Amino acid sequence: MDALELVLFPLRAYLITCFGDIPAMSLLMKMKGHNGKRPCRMCMIEAVPGPDSRTHYVPLDRSSHPNIADSTKTTIYDPHNLPMRTEEQFMAQATEVESQHTKAAAERLSKQYGVKGTPILSKLGSLSFPKSVPYDFMHQIFENLLPNLVAHWTADFKGLDDGEEEYELANTVWQAVGLETEKAGDTIPSAYGGRVPNIQQHKSEMNAERWSFWALYIAPVVLRRRFQKPKYYQHFVKLVKLLNVCLQYEISKKEIDELERGFEEWVKEYEK
Structure with a gap:
């Protein structure tokens, strides 16, 4: 009913997008x-099997993968032209x-x-597949990317080690990060959000809100000088900067272009 005119009118709703995990x-x-x-x-994009052959992954560069190296399949995907x-x-x-x-x-x-x-x-004519079913930010970043990134740092990602790299944090280092994360709550006003627990001891208690707050405001401080090589910390900070732009109330066309390039570069560095 129209509250001003006090008359009934037909209200038509159209489903134009769908979100979920x-x-x-x-x-x-x-x-x-x-x-x-x-x-x-x-x-x-075509996935390639991981070491256990049961899990599939979608790296941009799969030129050295045994299933790809000697075949006619795509060896390197261009993130700007998928x-x-x-x-x-x-x-x-x-x-x-x-x-x-x-x-x-x-x-x-x-x-x-x-x-x-x-x-x-x-x-439904109002929906277009797949464009009407985009990946949502919460699940893609705070429930997926960040937990997996931490799993890599703590040698807890599906049995994979750091190979030729040195991005894994020692247990004592990760314990210190957890303690400092918990202690940070003593000086952060509750208006900023819920208190983040000790991420090392209570990782299962981390939800999207806590992952977001930890990554954007706590992690850049508690992870500084924790990695064996500065490039891993710098790589994480690049991600934080991109996420901060994504969470702005307004994003300009120029910033959208910068985000696109930024995430492309970040993923390429991630795969190195």
Whole structure:
């Protein structure tokens, strides 16, 4: 009802976008998901198996991977020119998978495309797949990237070590970081957010809000001079600067271009 005119009127609502964590959105879009051979819902980048052969990864540079080195597959993806999915392509692949006469044939195509079928919400004209289902910032950064980055630093990422690099923090160093993180709450006003616990002892208590506050305001201080080489700290600070721009109330066109270049460079450095 119109509160001013006191008359009834038809209110029409249109669903124009969908948000959620990656597994939930994979179900909504009828896709294989983040551990598939084509895990990204926005592009057709091909994943490569990790050391355990059960987990797939999507590095830009896979030129030294044994599955790629001696094949005709793409060895290095350009982050500025990824093979993006289109709605026409997405729906055609979904239809092709569903039109297979055997379950085995459908499964083979599904693995190749990363698409298992036609999403029921594709019937809505207000939605466009995959553009209407973007990755949301909270899950992508604060529930995924930051915890995984810390897992790398603390030798807790799926059995991987630091290889030829030296980015892992000694246990005593990480314990000190945890204690300083907890102690920081004594001098930070509660108006800034909830108190961040000892990240070393109570990592399971870290939610998106705490990861955000820790990364943006506490970590740049407690991680300073903690790594064996300054480049790892500098790499993290670059990420923090990018995140701060992302969280501004307003972002200019120039800043969007800078963010795009910044994240591209950050990922390339991350893979080195």
